[in-house]
Amino acid sequence: MDKSTDTAKVSTAEATPIIPLPQAAARGITVAGSALALIGTFLAWTWTREFPGNLTVTGYPGGLQVLTLVGSALTLLFALSGYGIKGLGWLTPGGKNSPVLLAALGVFGTTGYAIGAISQELGGLVNLEPGAWVSGIGALVALIGALGLPVDQPYGAGEPTPNLWGRIRHSLTAPDPGRAKELPSWAEILIIAGGFGVGLYVFAYGIGTEYSELFIGFLIVAAFGFTAITRAGLLKRLSALTAKHRNVTLGAAFAAAICFPFTQTNDQFALIGANILIFATVALGLNVVVGLAGLLDLGYVAFLGVGAYAAALVSGSPASTIGVEFPFWAAVLTGAAASLIFGVVIGAPTLRLRGDYLAIVTLGFGEIFRITMNNLNGNSGPDVTNGSNGIPQIPDLEIFGFNLGVPHDVLGHELTRSANYYLLMLVFTAIVVMVFRRSAESRIGRAWVAIREDETAATAMGINGFRLKLLAFALGASLAGLAGTVQSHVSYSVTPEQYQFAGSVPPNSAFLLAAVILGGMGTISGPLIGAALLYLIPAKLQFMAEYQLLLFGIALMLLMRFRPEGLVADRRKQLEFHETGQLDVPEDKPLPEGATGVAKAGA
Template identity: 75%
Template sequence: MTTNHTTTPPATALIPMPAPAARIATTAGAAVALAGTFLAWTWTDQFPGNLTVTGYPGGLQVLTLISAALTLVLTLSGYGIRGLRWLTPGGTNSPVRLLALGTFGTTAYAIGAITYDLGGVVNLEPGAWVSGIGSLIAVIAAHGLPTDQPLHDTGTTTTGWQRFRNGLTAPPARRAAPLPAWAEILTIAVAFGIGLYIFAYGVDTDYTELFIGFLITAAFAFTALNRAGLISRLTALTTKHRNITLTAALVAAVCFPFTQQKEEYALIGANILIFATVALGLNVVVGLAGLLDLGYVAFLGVGAYAAALVSGSTMSAIGVEFPFWAAVLTGAGASLVFGVLIGAPTLRLRGDYLAIVTLGFGEIFRLTVNNLNGNSGPDLTNGSQGIPSIPDLNLFGIDFGLKHDIGGFTLGRSANYYLLMLVFTAVVVLVFRRSGESRIGRAWVAIREDETAATAMGINAFRLKLLAFALGATLAGLAGTVQSHVNYTVTPEQYQFAGSVPPNSAFLLAAVILGGMGTLSGPLVGAALLYLIPAKLQFMQDYQLFLFGVALILLMRLRPEGLVADRRKQLEFHETDQLDVPEPRKSDDVDAGIAKAGA
């Protein structure tokens, strides 16, 4: 038997160009693009963002400046500059190409938007041409860099100038020295601070052009930093310090309403928390237990209607007013009961059959509350009119409908409900984390992977699936109690399988799949993206379902494990360590031929 020896292919560039020249040209192009942001891009302030000022970037210029600066930093890390190599443990060249593309994409979009809105390229000032040409040079030169190769420790010491003269793609890799504990904690805090700033900037964008440019820049920057290995390095730190990470995330979330000056932007944050919490509850059912639930939004509706009926609304058929804590228990308890009643007879089904039944339950709930109007059924939910005039909460003497001054900041109604919903989100996160790491959580994962094998090992699959269904329904009911007060009203149209306005079951399921099934932060990220993008781009409302489908198709092709994936999913979808098949010997071929002839 012979042994196959494989050799690593040489590093090649997409565009033939000496590596040192390509790196110099990339650096120069990014610097020129950055310098152009300090010049005027147009002569009139009719284009939003006022790009007429020289020496002070604004609007889309800021995004080009940030992207060009990141391109410069990662390009300089390829020279072996001490302190920058920590940012690129996975290589420098492919991240530089992505960032150069992002810089060019943002700049080209800005130039196109100015030309379209103002009516021709004559409205462009020299600054736009400088940044456009510089970013184009950076893109072309970055594609002349060799492809990243697996790095290894050579055991030799070379200077950055020697590596530059040799044309190496990156400095010889050395195992990064572990950071002190205080430095790791500081890194986590800084990372969440940057994340808060980026999210607040995206929510606070005032016009469509700026938000689209923000999406282009953020998408390319995140992909580049992930390709560079920085995201993996930060993930390792957050995994090591889980409690510190959760605390930093909570502090960053608490600071968000203090960064927003407009009530509508704080309302976006409150709705994102509501839907993210519901998506996290659905993640228990879909991500951990592997039960495809297409009618999950009905449990959100059950909690919202139950809380609305006991909220003291003048349109409530019951006519009672519970304290908020009692209303929360009522909504969560009603969702729990419905979860058990629906799950008990249906969870003996599997796969597509279970999905069809849960889809039917969601539609039955919507039709039922629509018919409880006193004509088709008992007068309980006011039919299609729903239950309006739900009063604002008053907890501990704080009226959530009024503005409050805290430390020089004014928090409006939406900010008040945002902070209240943040408490519920923290509770749901704690429940999800504890249950996922428990014996029950491991049993859910076993059922998800192979229910037959799990049953053979002594796991009571039906009981545990019913428990997951009930827990997910309860978490959705908790969020529904707050949603009813945030929206002032609950109507049947709010709880459909699919619609142009969330929440709906398709939106929640897409958030779980997009973010990453079975993870803690995945549904939070997915819900934030899927709610924020349509909320900022109003023209996308009519095409929301189409765009959801396109996003899921691209995700399945490029990153099937989701934006935030656990180790199990990464190994499942990206396993490449296959055994080499030995080449057949000539004697084997002869023996096979003789056997075939004899047959």
């Protein structure tokens, strides 16, 4: 009796908030602070237009003010949902307080960054107008109130009372929102379409940010907002609907992707979208090798280079030493076939190795490919690739009389060259997604997973490990070569320096592997999201190029510490990297009749 009482006391103490406030008062302070921060966005934040975004207008938010407004509105809605207001309860099916804290942190971080950026660029806090102070104080008050709210679920007995960092870490734990109310099929489909519509708008807004300060603020709001929505349980509810309507989900995803170029008026942003798709498609091909078969390939970018060089040599470039011009479909098949052959040639003698030894061999292959392309210049070797000069002046593709290098008017909107290649690459991405999905769900895909988990056990069960690993290697190489054929035409040229193990500009082997790990190995959407983030952030923050690899390493360490399964993880990875929540059998509990001591020890 005393022991259970002590346990209850510990759980109650550990549910105590960081700032001791009555729950009603803490929620009221959060609501007031977020409302104050929202009101401040309609006031001027600075007196001069020298700071980008024109924050001098009263009554019309712009630039960083819009981000604070969105974050404050989200915090306000989450905080009001805790009052049991009819119509707002669906916002937090998994937890009432943790989403409030995460959203408040996002508002405080964005507003604080905006105030610091204005002060640093214009020369001091004196350049701030009252609106900035109102939003800043409101964001601080909202955060204080959120810290006064108790945690949604008490910590386990025996754990220390959580500090601020522990409270935030607990808030990041994805909850179980429970079973949702059954809705008509048409309503569920509308929810899926709305979710992808919101995702398209957020993605288009992020790419369309025109200056680095706005993009950094966008990253802060998007990161904390996405985590808050996840912690609220909304993302799991949406995931359940997408799993129920899988075909509708795929259709909605590609419909949203098709709409992207119609939301862009700057050709440079459409080019970023096309390159993101190239990077994401290659990462998804690598996911076959690493995510499904468990083969650590550190030279995968070489297969992208093989496809790009093969397509460049047969696409009619004046610098091509072959002097032939294949139609588009033949050039694509040539690039994919060349990468497939190289995958088999490299994989056959090396895939009997495991672990670190295989990684070293594949890393060597990547460097050998780059050096070989550099030496085929007519001096060090045969004149095939023009050495370090590469193959320039690759002509634009023409498909069924449709020249992708010329702008076209579609539905009253002008599709630029970059938008044309974006749509073409979207078709290739759809093909790769279909191949990956069908492969993962097939008997071969299950055999790959068995090899990844324990190759010795898989071999004992009758699986031919070498043959299936070679098949995964060849399939992944051909998918990379498929993307390489489009990359060579998008960039107009191919050079050996584009295909390194690590560099300042993706795609390279290190960034491709990081995209798979960051997004979530073995999933479809994970590598796509990881590749989009790893390409978009360096493209928008070019002033940080000198510190890119340093920041990249720090991000990977933080990811491995707090989210080792990736941003989008399958159930197997979640069970592998996190506790299942099952209780241990108490040592003083008597054994049931017929049980043995061995059974108790195993329990």
